[in-house]
Amino acid sequence: MARIIGLTGQTGAGKTTVSNVLKSRGFDVINCDLVAREVTQPGTPCLLKLTEHFGTKILNDDKSLNRKLLASIVFQDEKELRVLESIIFSYIKAEIQHRINTIYMGNTNGVVLDAPTLFESGADSMCNEIISVIAPKHLRRARIMARDNIDNAAADARIASQHEDEFYTKRSQYVLCNDGVQQELIAKAEQLAEQLLRQR
Ligand SMILES: CC(C)(COP(=O)(O)OP(=O)(O)OC[C@H]1O[C@@H](n2cnc3c(N)ncnc32)[C@H](O)[C@@H]1O)[C@@H](O)C(=O)NCCC(=O)NCCS
Ligand SMILES: Nc1ncnc2c1ncn2[C@@H]1O[C@H](COP(=O)(O)OP(=O)(O)OP(=O)(O)O)[C@@H](O)[C@H]1O
Numbered sequence: 001m002a003r004i005i006g007l008t009g010q011t012g013a014g015k016t017t018v019s020n021v022l023k024s025r026g027f028d029v030i031n032c033d034l035v036a037r038e039v040t041q042p043g044t045p046c047l048l049k050l051t052e053h054f055g056t057k058i059l060n061d062d063k064s065l066n067r068k069l070l071a072s073i074v075f076q077d078e079k080e081l082r083v084l085e086s087i088i089f090s091y092i093k094a095e096i097q098h099r100i101n102t103i104y105m106g107n108t109n110g111v112v113l114d115a116p117t118l119f120e121s122g123a124d125s126m127c128n129e130i131i132s133v134i135a136p137k138h139l140r141r142a143r144i145m146a147r148d149n150i151d152n153a154a155a156d157a158r159i160a161s162q163h164e165d166e167f168y169t170k171r172s173q174y175v176l177c178n179d180g181v182q183q184e185l186i187a188k189a190e191q192l193a194e195q196l197l198r199q200r
Contacts (some may be wrong), residue, residue: 003017009133021189032115
């Protein structure tokens, strides 16, 4: 059985930065944002269910999901976000389980599930241990505005749909705070990787 390590935290906190360090130390990483994209490719049963609820307005001309439009709907309206999650989470979890069963059967230091909605989706139950990355809200806002080219309102809407620090920290064995320069987070992640490798 592969060792499964959950990696979670708020948008812009620094999960990808940490998962890149863990990858460089021999851990395999499943990026659940990318899994969510895969399960909503054109023609998939998940995308069909989403259009049944949200309408075909969420599709681009080439039948792919208009992510920006869906984001503008669900991050403004908690009820719609819950509907999206009630449809998509089961597909995401099935794909994660499939990858763990088929791809990571072999030699691995561990599989990292990089998932902003690790607890909300129930994927935390697949994990042996959990790392949270936290950072002050104003830093997260600035980071995602720059990274995703979104305005203040869109950044705040996304942030507001997530939880406060304590939600993540009290459910995690390891907490990394990313309130300094990125190199500091990388150093903390390197240290944690050492610790995880020692515990193998
Ligand atoms: C709403 C969608 C279409 C917006 O797509 P978009 O390309 O604009 O953003 P992307 O997927 O890159 O997500 C960016 C960030 O938004 C945050 N976010 C995404 N989904 C959620 C959610 N359900 N609740 C809170 N925050 C979320 C995360 O921090 C994520 O890293 C997309 O985020 C989505 O399908 N979300 C539901 C699935 C999900 O929970 N994915 C997270 C992986 S488990
Ligand atoms: N300490 C830091 N100082 C400056 N920029 C940072 C720092 N940490 C991360 N960043 C940058 O902020 C952005 C968000 O970081 P990252 O992508 O690692 O967050 P995330 O937790 O994966 O976010 P999301 O859940 O939105 O995908 C990235 O562009 C990253 O390069």
